Amino acid sequence: MASRNNIWANLDWLTISLYVLLVFMGWINIYAAVYNEEHSSILDMSQRYGKQLLWITAAFVLAATLLIFDSKFYVSFAYVFYGATILLLVGILFFGSEVKGARAWFQIGGFAIQPAEFAKFTTALALARFTSSYTFKMENFKSLAGIGGILLLPVALIFLQNDTGSALVFGVFVLVLYREGMSGVVLFLGLLIAIVFIMTLVLDPVTTILVLTLAAFVAYYLFQRSLAESIKGLSIYTAFFGLIWLGNYLLKLGYENTDLLLVSSVLSTAIFTLFAYRKMLKQTLVIPGxxxxxxxxxxxxxxxxxxVLEPHQQARINELLGIQSDPLGVGYNVNQSKIAIGSGGFSGKGFLNGTQTKFDFVPEQSTDFIFCTVGEEWGFLGTTTILLLFLALLLRLVVLAERQRSVFSRVYGYSVASILFFHIAINVGMTIGLVPVIGIPLPFFSYGGSSLWSFTILLFIFLRLDASRMEKLSH
Amino acid sequence: MDKFARRKYILGAIFVVIVLIFIIRLFTLQVLDSSYKQYATQNVLRRVINYPARGLIYDRNGKLLVYNKAAYDLLVTPREMAPFDTTQFCEILKIEKAELIDGLNKAKKYSRYKPSVVIKQLSPEGYAVLQEKLFKFPGFFVQSRTLREYPQKIAAHMLGYVGEVDRSAIQKDKYYSQGDYIGVTGLERAYEKELRGRKGVNFFLVDVHNRLKGAYLEGLSDTVAVLGQNLVSTIDSELQRYAEQLMQNKRGAVVAIEPKTGEILSFYSGPSYDPNLLVGRERSANYQILLRDTLKPLTNRAISAAYSPGSTFKTLNALIALQEGVISEYTAVTCNGTASSPIRCTHFHESPIALKGAIRESCNPYFWNTFRATIQKYRKAEDGYNAWRSHVLSFGLGEPLGKEFLGQSSGNIPASSYYDRYFGKNRWNALTVRSLSIGQGEIILTPLQMANLAATIANRGYYIEPHLIRSVSEKEGETHRLAFQRKNTTVAPEHFESVIEGMQQVVDQTNTRYTAHVEGIEICGKTGTIQNPHGSDHSAFIAFAPKDNPQIAIAVFVEFGVWGARHAAPIASLLIEKYLNDSIGSPSRKLLEQRMFDSNLLNPNQPK
Incomplete structure (x- = not known):
């Protein structure tokens, strides 16, 4: 009983303050984004800002309710929550209603609930529960298969709803797994693949392979510290390609340069690896692979x-990489969003003085593109402040996660930080034209009950776990 | 205990680095780069659509059937509007204030931020004056459009009309957006893709005072409009106009085909209307009037009317009987006594009678008996019927004919399953379906199909898919001739001569000669009189000429035309004479022509 009374004292009030501050700023900016002279009261329930106040109030009540439960409750019921979410995700495929091409919503009366939002925290709970079991080992195949299952099940179901944005969020659990001991190669490989993907689209396959080849030899040199070996390899490579190219040219076989390059790079790598096998260190073997x-x-x-990608997704990526330009089509949102943010200048145009960010001008202004309003009306000062507040929240969550005694709480804490980070990075990145347009909300800022509540639940379960971190959590 | 604890720094670093990248990006976007501020003060990217002129349509002799005239739409972006002098505005444009207010309300309802049309199709004068004063009216701008104009006022049904796209068309084809024009019927619809060309888009920057500030990104994202392609039609506009004059005040249709090529020379559905009525500001009012007209002028009877071919169909039944070998040219049939039951002969002529005579006299018992022989050649009535039907289908009947005629009826040549359903399997025979022998009963042909039948007989056993467009001009001077399929019938060429002889005798030897015979032209034809319970009988005539080396095949159907020789035959013969001789020769023919001009059959109950 004593511990329950102590909850309020043990709560991390810094995190809660950051949360309240961000939610409040979000509300103010929604007001500015959809501001309408005919309904100028921020409490007008017919407008989005009025409704958002309702969602906020409900979120606070929800947060308080979550804190009342015993922290063991979340541990014991982790799988139950997860299972229930999976059932909802299956059910939505049959009974869901479609909004903007995604069958992602349950329509109950005037309310719409998006189970994918709640899948984030239930999956985090299930993952925490699974990794905290005594038999769990990162190197163990059974354990890895378990993690794969827990993550892939909701992802597959959300993909089936055609809600690609929400499904991508689950990729961020890689960060959590990394903290729990997954090999760093996975992160590095992910980064490499992303770079190669972009390079191939922006440049072309031939240039990309040439760059890769050079990079491989530089890496080889760095590991091996043998200039002679590296140059020998490079000459094998060059000779091979020259030979194959010449053969193709003289015999008029008519193969494309890219095909020749593929064949010659595979063959020469195989030969070089065989040739230099004995001299290689264990790490350098990774390089040819x-x-x-x-x-x-x-x-x-x-x-x-x-x-694999759908036409609108291709178009968004092309637009981002500058491969095509269509300022009133695919690029319209981002272009308008950049104009809005860019026109804010250093200190912004002032509250309610934005000319670009009004409703309709940048579409989805109050939901996915809410950051534009911040940029236009509050300027560089405003955007930086918001980003720093978010960063403070993320780093605070890392600190909290690290001070947990139980693996369950730590994994869950990192999940919270990672999910928030992914949303912030994608959402803000998209409005300033660094990331392709993916429709996911900015935590605590974007208009809408489902997203606000799911982020609130996500955060406050962790705060509840943190409040009783001194207790022994058993299951 | 936790050997991975140090990884918290890496994760923290990832967070910090991403936020730093964002802050640097924001710094360049918001502080260093001032171009966005400029865009914002210039306020609006205006998207001006460049509507290309629609393709022109010429007749076979290079005369224009359709061209374009300029028109101007006035658009507004409500958000950019400032208070203005509405009285002056209306005076400039010569419009009612109510129209302006109505248009503005609609525009505001559509969107406060996107431009929409307030006043459609300003007069060129109104546009000229407005252009100079546009700076007084922020938020308004003008977009040029083209409208159709029909200099000859003919061939309304063939050309079809152009209208604004509806929502379903926009959903089907992303090319279209609200307010675009699209071909709704006729050639405008069938050749929409060729005629429309491709829209271009220009992006302009406009400041708060509605002044152009130049092209956005120096025109980098603009697209150039591509003109629509011109079409060369197969229609002879002289002949078409003549057909329209002859058919005035009558319901029915005329289709004339050049047999060797399948090119349609004349394509008329009556009553018709001036195609210019469905253009411009009065379009919707006129459309409503035409739609409510009890004579149904918007219906294209040439391809959608359900007409019985009547006795004109006997030509085909004769061909089938010859091909099936159940008769020869010399087979004679008595048309009195038991042979005349159950279909009696209504004419007075020698008996027994052979093929040519039977066609000349349109002898019902002859065709009933040969039809029965055709069916009974097979052990089962169903097999006999199917053999007969497949011959009929090979003439292009019972199914849509040609791809250009959108919305055309297939006519009806019922499948044997239809009779199975109606009478029961194996419970019907030649007697049950005897009306088919004289072109009545379930058989339905469109005038286009009747004309095609005439052309097929003229060709002695084949037809080229009938069509209205000969070529499409792809670029300046480059034309692309369209290819059309040749289709052979299942009746061998040698069987046609005796039928054609019979058709010539119709025109030269029967009473029809008074209205259809033309001195110096060997016309072959067949009349049809279709019983009509609603008033006077309908009048049909199919013909072609000259007999050897036919130049024109024609079908004329006149509703309430009393009988074949009364209206359809004279109109067909006049058209043939006009087409082959360029003018009407003898005084008696002139008189006949005048009689056709004058006759009015719009009231079905008037005594005739």
Whole structure:
């Protein structure tokens, strides 16, 4: 009983203050974004700002309710919550209603609930529960399979709803797994693949492979510290390509340069590896493997881009990379968003004085593009402040996660930080034209009950766990 | 205990680095780069659509059937509007204030931020004056459009009309957006893709005072409009106009085809209307009037009317009987006594009678008996019927004919399953379906199909898919000739001569000669009189000429035309004479022409 009374004292009030501050700023900016002379009261319930106040009030009540439960409750019911979410996600495929092409909403009366939002915290709970079990080991195949299952099940179901944005969020759990001991190579490989993907689209496969080849030899040199070896390899490579190219040219076989490059790079790598096998250190063996993987990746980019991605997704990526430009079509949102943010200048145009960010001008102004309003009306000062507040929240969450005694709480804490980070990075990145347009909300800022509540639940379960971090959590 | 604890620094670093990147990006965007501020003060990217002129349509002799005239739409972006002098505004444009207010309200309702049309199709004078004073009216701008104009006022049904796209068309084809024009019927619809060209878009920067500030990104994202392609039609506009004059005040249709090419020379549905009525500001009012007209002038009877071919169909039944070998040219049938039951002969002529005579006299018992022989050649009535039907289908009947005629009826040549349903399997025979022998009963042909039948007989056994467009001009001077399929019938060429002889005798030897015979032209034809319970019988005539080396095949159908020789035959013969001789020769023919001009059959109950 004593511990329950102590909850309020043990709560991390710094995090709560940051939360309240961000929610309040979000509300003010929604007001500015959809401001309407005919309904100028911020409490007008017919407008989005009035409704948002309702959602905020409900979120506070929800937060308080979550704190009343015993922290063991979240541990014991982790799988139950997860299972229930999966059932909802299956159910939505049959009974859900479609909004903007995604069958992601349950319509109950005037309310719409988006189970994918809640899948984030239930999946985090399930993951925390699974990784905290005594038999769990990162190297263990069974454990890895378990993690894969827990993550892929909701992702697959959300993809089926055609809600790609929400499904991508689950990728961020990689950060959590990294903290729990997953090999750093996975992160590094992810980064490499992203770079190769972009390079292939912006440049072309031939240039990309040439760059990769050079990079591989530089890496090889750095590991091996043998200039002679590296140059020998490079000459094998060059000779091979020259030979194959010449053969193709003289015999008029008519193969494309890219095909020749693929063949010659695979063959010469194989030969070089055989040749230098004995002299190689264990780490340097990774280089040819990685190299071949990325070369093949280069060739599959076209296929993935044209066959797997949908036309609107291709267009958004093309627009971002400057491959095509359509300022009133696909690029309209981002272009308007950049004008709005850019026109804010250093200190902004002032509250309610934005000319660009009014409703309709930048579409989705109050939901996905709310950051424009901040940029236009509060300027560089405003955007930086918001970003620093978010950063403070993220770093605070890392600190909180690290001070947990139980693996469950730590994993859950990192999940909260990672999910918030992903939303912030994608959402803000999209409004300033650094990330392709993916429709996911800015935590605590974007208009809408579902997203505000799901972020609130996500955060406050962790705060509840943190408040009783001194207790022994058992399950 | 936790060997990975140090990784918290890496994760923290990732967070910090991303936020730093964002802050640097924001710094360049908001503080260093001033171009965005400029865009914002210039306020608006205006998207001006460049509507290309629609393709022109010429007749076969290079005469214009359709061209374009300029028109100007006035658009407004409500958000940019400032208070203005509405009285002056209305005076400039010569419009009612109510129209302006109505348009503005609609525009505001659509969107305060996106431009929409307030006043459609300003007069060129109004536009000229407005252009100079536009600076007084922020938020308004003008977009030029083109409208159709029909200099000859003919061939309304063939050309079709152009209208604004509806929502379903926009959903089907992303090319269209609200307010665009699209071909709704006729050639305008069938050749929409060729005629429309491609819209271009210009992006302009406009400041708060509605002044152009130049092209956005120096025109980098503008697209150039591509003109629509011109069409060369197969229609002879002289002949078409003549057909329209002859058919005035009558319901029905005329289709004339050049047999060797399948090119349609004349394509008329009556009553018709001036195609210019469905253009411009009065369009919707006129459309409503035409739509409510009990004579249904908007219906294209040439391809959608359900007409019985009547006795004109006997030509085809004769061909089928010859091909099936159940008769020869010399087979004679008595048309009195038991042979005349159950279909009696209504004419007076020698008996027994052979094929040519039977066609000449349109002898019902002859065709009933040969039809029965055709069906009974097979052990089962169903097999006999199917053999007969497949011959009929090979003439292009019972199914849509040609791809250009959107919304055309297939006519009806019922499948045997229809009779199975109606009478029961194996419970019907030649007797049950006897009306088919004289072109009555379930058989339905469109005038286009009747004309195609005439052309097929003229060709002695094949037809080229009938069509209205000969070529499409792709670029200046480059034309692309369209190819059309040749289709052979299942009746061998040698069987046609005796039928054609019979058709010539119709025009030269029967009473029809008074209205259809033309000195110096060997016309072959067949009349049809279709019983009509609603008033006078309908009058049909199919013909082609000259007999050897036919130049024109024609079908004329006149509703309430009393009988074949009364209206359809004279109109067909006049058209043939006009087409082959360029003018009407003898005084008696002139008199006949005048009689056709004058006759009015719009009231079905008037005594005739």
């Amino acid at each position: 990685l190299y071949i993987l990325l070369v093949f990746m280069t060739f599959s980019v076209d296929y993935v881009f044209n066959e």
